[in-house]
Amino acid sequence: MNRLLTYYQKELSFLKQHGKIFASRYPKIARRLGIVEGETEDPHISRLIESFALLTSRIHQRLDDDMPELVNDLLAVLAPQLIKPLPSICIVMVEPDPIHSGLTGKNTLATDTALFFRHSTPVPYQFQTVYPVTLLPIYLKDALLHYNGDALNWSLKLSFQVWSGATINNDTIRIYLNGPDNAVNIIYTFLCSEIESLILNQEGKSSLLSPTDIKPVGFSKKESLLIKEPKISPVHNLLIDYFWFPQKFHFIDIQLPSNFCVKNNGLFEIKITFHNNQLTENLGKITEIINSDFFRLHCTPAINLFSIRAEPFILEDTKAEYPVIPDTRHQSQLEVWSVQKVSVQRKVNNSVQQFDIMPLLERHTDNSADENPGLYWQSFRRENLMPKGLEKKQYIAFSEQPNREVSSAPEVVTVNALCTNQYLPSKTQYFGNPDGDFDTDAPVASLKITALTHPTPPVEPASKNSVRWRFLSQFSLSHQLLDGDEGVKKLKEILTLYNFNNRSSNSHLVSLIQTLDYRPITARLISNDPHSLARGIDVIITFKHDAIKEPEYYMLCCLLDHLLALYAPVNSFTRLTTCIAHEDQTRRVWPIRAARISWL
Numbered sequence: 001m002n003r004l005l006t007y008y009q010k011e012l013s014f015l016k017q018h019g020k021i022f023a024s025r026y027p028k029i030a031r032r033l034g035i036v037e038g039e040t041e042d043p044h045i046s047r048l049i050e051s052f053a054l055l056t057s058r059i060h061q062r063l064d065d066d067m068p069e070l071v072n073d074l075l076a077v078l079a080p081q082l083i084k085p086l087p088s089i090c091i092v093m094v095e096p097d098p099i100h101s102g103l104t105g106k107n108t109l110a111t112d113t114a115l116f117f118r119h120s121t122p123v124p125y126q127f128q129t130v131y132p133v134t135l136l137p138i139y140l141k142d143a144l145l146h147y148n149g150d151a152l153n154w155s156l157k158l159s160f161q162v163w164s165g166a167t168i169n170n171d172t173i174r175i176y177l178n179g180p181d182n183a184v185n186i187i188y189t190f191l192c193s194e195i196e197s198l199i200l201n202q203e204g205k206s207s208l209l210s211p212t213d214i215k216p217v218g219f220s221k222k223e224s225l226l227i228k229e230p231k232i233s234p235v236h237n238l239l240i241d242y243f244w245f246p247q248k249f250h251f252i253d254i255q256l257p258s259n260f261c262v263k264n265n266g267l268f269e270i271k272i273t274f275h276n277n278q279l280t281e282n283l284g285k286i287t288e289i290i291n292s293d294f295f296r297l298h299c300t301p302a303i304n305l306f307s308i309r310a311e312p313f314i315l316e317d318t319k320a321e322y323p324v325i326p327d328t329r330h331q332s333q334l335e336v337w338s339v340q341k342v343s344v345q346r347k348v349n350n351s352v353q354q355f356d357i358m359p360l361l362e363r364h365t366d367n368s369a370d371e372n373p374g375l376y377w378q379s380f381r382r383e384n385l386m387p388k389g390l391e392k393k394q395y396i397a398f399s400e401q402p403n404r405e406v407s408s409a410p411e412v413v414t415v416n417a418l419c420t421n422q423y424l425p426s427k428t429q430y431f432g433n434p435d436g437d438f439d440t441d442a443p444v445a446s447l448k449i450t451a452l453t454h455p456t457p458p459v460e461p462a463s464k465n466s467v468r469w470r471f472l473s474q475f476s477l478s479h480q481l482l483d484g485d486e487g488v489k490k491l492k493e494i495l496t497l498y499n500f501n502n503r504s505s506n507s508h509l510v511s512l513i514q515t516l517d518y519r520p521i522t523a524r525l526i527s528n529d530p531h532s533l534a535r536g537i538d539v540i541i542t543f544k545h546d547a548i549k550e551p552e553y554y555m556l557c558c559l560l561d562h563l564l565a566l567y568a569p570v571n572s573f574t575r576l577t578t579c580i581a582h583e584d585q586t587r588r589v590w591p592i593r594a595a596r597i598s599w600l
Contacts, residue, residue: 003061003317003318003319003320004057004058004061005318006318006319006320007057007058007060007061007320008053008054008057010057010060011053011054011056011057011060012049012050012053015049015052015053016039016049019035019039019049020037020039022035023035023036023037024037033045061320076231076361076378076379076380077231077361077362078231079232079236080229080231080232080338081226081229081232081236081237081240082461082462083381083461084229084337084338084381084461085335085337085420085458085459085460085461086226086240086244086458086459087303087304087305087337087420087458088303088304088420088421088423088425088426088455088456088457088458089225089244089245089301089302089303089304089455089456090127090301090302090425090451090452090453090454090455090456091176091178091247091299091300091301091302091451091452091453092115092127092129092299092300092301092302092437092438092449092450092451092452093176093296093297093298093299093449093450093452094109094133094135094298094299094300094447094448094449095298095436095447095448095449095450096135096137096298096444096446096447096448097445097446097447097448098137098163098164099446100445100446101444101445101446101447102445103135103137103163103166103444104137104163104165104166104167105137105166105167105168105169106134106135106136106137106168106169106171107134107135107444108132108133108134108135109129109132109133109135109300109440109442109444110129110132111129111130111131111132111222112128112129113128113129113133113440113442114126114127114128114306114440114441115127115128115129115302115438115439115440115449116438116439116440117425117428117430117437117438118433118435118436118437118438118439119428119430119433119437121333121424121428122330122333123327123330123333123334123421125304125421125424125425125428126304126306126421127302127303127304127305127306127425127438128302128303128305128306129300129301129302130223130225130227130248130300130301130302130303131174131217131223131251131300131301132300133174133298133299133300134171134172134174134298135298135444136168136171136173136297136298137162137163137166137167137168138160138161138162138163138166138168138173138297139160139161139163140158140159140160140292140295140296140297141159141160141161141267141292142157142158142159142291142292143156143157143158143159143290143291143292143294143295144156144157144159144290144291145283145286145287145290147283147284147287152276153196153273153274153275153276153280154190154273154274154276154280154283155271155272155273155274156187156190156191156271156272156274156290157269157270157271157272158269158270158272158295159267159268159269160173160267160268160269160270161265161266161267162262162263162264162265162266162267162268163265164264164265165264166263166264167261167262167263167264168256168260168261168262168263169256169260169261170255170256170257170258170259170260170261171256172253172254172255172256173253173254173256173297174217174251174252174253174254174297174298174299175251175252175253175254175295175296175297176250176251176295176296176297176299176452177250177251177252177294177295178250178293178294178295178296178299178452179289179294180289181246181551181552182286182551183286183289183290183294184250185551185552185554185555186282186283186285186286186551187286187290187294188216188249188250188252188554188555189279189551189553189554189555190274190279190283191214191252191272192214192215192216192252192554192558193554193588194274194275194277194279195211195214195272195273195274195275196273196274196275196276197271197272197273198210198211198213198214198270198271198272198273199270199271199272199273200256200257200260200268200269200270200271201268201269201270201271202260202262202266202267202268202269203262203266203267203268207257209255209257213254213255214252214253214254214255214272215252215253215255216249216251216252216253216558217249217251217252217253218241218248218249218251219238219249219558219562221234221237223248224237224238224241225237225240225241225244225245225248225301225303226240226241228305228338228418229338233566234566235563235566235567236498238559238562238563238566239494239495239497239498239559239563240498242498242559243498243499243500243501243503243506244459244500244501245301245456246555247301247453248301249555249558251299254270277585278548278583278585282551296452299452302438302451304420304421304425304455304458305337305418305419305420306418306419306420307340307416307417307418307419308326308327308334308416308417308418308419309414309415309416309417310324310325310326310336310414310415310416310417311325311326311327311328312412312413312414312415313412313413314410314411314412314413315344315398315410315411315412315413320397321395321396321397322395322396322397322413323393323394323395324336324339324379324393324394324395324396324415324417326417326419333421333422333424334419334420334421334422335392335394335419335420335421335422336393336394336417336418336419337417337418337419337420338379338417338418339377339379339394339396339415339416339417340416340417340418341356341415341416342356342357342377342396342413342414342415342416343355343356343357343413343414344357344373344375344411344412344413344414345411345412345413345414346373346409346411346412347409355373356373357373357375357376357377357398357413358376358377359376359377359378360376360377360378360399361378373404374400374401374403374404374405375398375399375400375401375404376398376399376401377396377397377398377399378396378397378399379394379395379396379397380394380395380397381393381394381395382394382395394417396415420458422458423457423458425455426454426455426456426457426458428455431451431454431455432450432451433450435448436448436449436450437449437450437451438450438451459500459501462500487516487517487518488513488514488515488516491513491516492510492511492513495510496510505552508550509547509550509552509553509556512543512544512546512547512550512553513541513542513543513544514542514543514544514581515540515541515542516539516540516541516542517539517540517542518537518538518539518540519537519538519540520535520536520537520538521535521536521537521538521575522534522535522536523536523573523575523592525573525592525594534571534572534573534594535572536568536572536573536574536575536592537568537572537573537574537575538574538575538577539564539574539575539576539577540576540577540578540579541557541560541576541577541578541579542578542579542580542581543578543579543580543581544580544581545580545581545582545583547580548580548583548586553580557576557578557588557590560576560578561576561578561590561591561593562593564576564593565593565594568593568594572594573592573593573594574592574593575589575590575591575592575593576589576590576593577589577590578590
């Protein structure tokens with residue numbers, strides 16, 4: 001009943017406030033109702049208003065117990081990417097010291113390695129790595145983009161040297177393309193699609209590698225920037241990453257051969273010769289900026305997300321909701337991004353026991369009565385008007401089971417949350433420290449960690465009205481097939497929906513998609529296995545002729561290749577063909593990609 005009293009007071013206050021507004025707008029009608037400036041002297045009307053407040057408070061409480069904040073909760077389960085802010089993010093480079101790190105072979109920094117901002121702040125900015133970083137004891141000595149006038153082709157030479165006393169074997173070298181977007185997209189296109197030959201020179205010996213030994217990075221599910229939010233589907237993760245932070249795709253992996261081994265100051269060189277076509281004229285425009293600084297080793301995206309245990313609180317019958325406070329001392333520097341786990345501690349038989357509380361709108365296991373606290377939680381983000389401006393806070397509310405046993409002792413709730421530092425990392429001017437920008441507790445000594453790009457400002461979710469429209473668009477498009485005359489329009493709508501930064505370059509690139517056709521095909525998923533025969537879909541996308549001038553054209557095709565594969569039906573596959581209108585030499589048949597759903 002104490003909770004009902006809280007709802008009753010809220011509803012009664014609402015009726016009085018809006019009664020006052022109604023009386024000021026329509027004074028004649030208000031006087032007939034016995035209302036003057038929101039108050040009434042007639043006890044019968046007063047009792048009627050109070051009775052109505054009691055009735056609506058019961059309805060409000062019932063809705064909160066069963067389906068609180070309906071639209072937001074639906075979005076939180078079905079499309080959380082539409083209601084969550086996108087945190088600050090940057091590219092960091094990890095440089096082990098050749099002398100003091102003790103690195104003689106490869107070592108790996110795992111995904112989610114914590115990075116702590118070195119400059120003194122009230123609350124240290126904390127990031128986490130998105131990709132695993134394989135530390136190799138090598139230098140990139142030189143990089144040269146060269147035009148061979150005799151052979152009439154362009155080539156790229158990457159020269160490496162192994163550290164003194166170290167060894168490198170058949171490892172994968174991951175390289176980040178660090179430069180202006182246009183130059184990066186040009187080199188990326190040639191490295192991933194225009195290789196004529198790939199040669200490894202090692203101590204006077206040459207080995208011919210396959211062009212497929214160079215692979216793009218960032219398109220797999222485990223490489224998503226928001227992998228910590230499992231409710232976001234791989235389709236939407238891919239779209240978010242591309243339009244939010246495309247630099248995460250500016251990585252390539254070079255696989256060294258199985259018999260490769262270089263030791264102790266040894267040298268080796270990778271020479272990449274490119275096809276000679278109409279795209280090669282772009283290479284001449286970027287020759288001067290291609291050097292060893294353009295190709296960076298040991299890099300990864302890092303995102304401003306970190307786990308924290310919020311301040312505990314005691315459950316009270318008089319409260320309908322509770323703010324999730326990461327740290328009472330630094331509330332303005334920390335913001336809760338999502339609630340990960342909720343538990344309650346209570347005294348049972350002279351001992352303190354802890355029980356996990358399950359989310360309200362997720363599938364629940366049938367826990368035994370001894371393990372089930374009789375509670376479910378739901379969290380929501382709310383904006384509050386404060387003297388210093390608009391404050392956004394995460395709140396948590398609880399729903400009780402009808403047969404829940406109420407403990408006479410206090411019940412203490414603890415919340416594990418993912419937090420961000422809001423806009424603070426993007427506003428600081430202290431990045432670029434010669435001694436490194438971040439520290440880490442990784443088990444490798446003498447690491448210098450530098451931010452190659454300045455942390456981006458967080459991207460706030462759309463307004464409530466925009467969210468509703470995006471919600472409707474999301475699900476109307478997700479349940480339609482990209483076929484027929486409307487196929488291009490639907491595909492463009494899907495891509496435009498995620499261009500939340502409204503970047504004109506993205507909008508222009510999407511507008512260059514001209515036609516989309518498809519046809520059923522039968523092919524082998526494994527070329528040399530006749531038992532892998534399956535039926536799939538051949539998708540042909542044609543771009544307008546102006547696309548040939550766009551350096552980002554190939555990157556968009558990569559996105560579409562992986563995106564359409566995620567839409568493939570069960571036990572099927574997709575094969576994408578892309579081309580530019582009136583340019584037959586741009587026709588490219590992409591590899592067969594099996595559906596994400598497991599084969600039956």
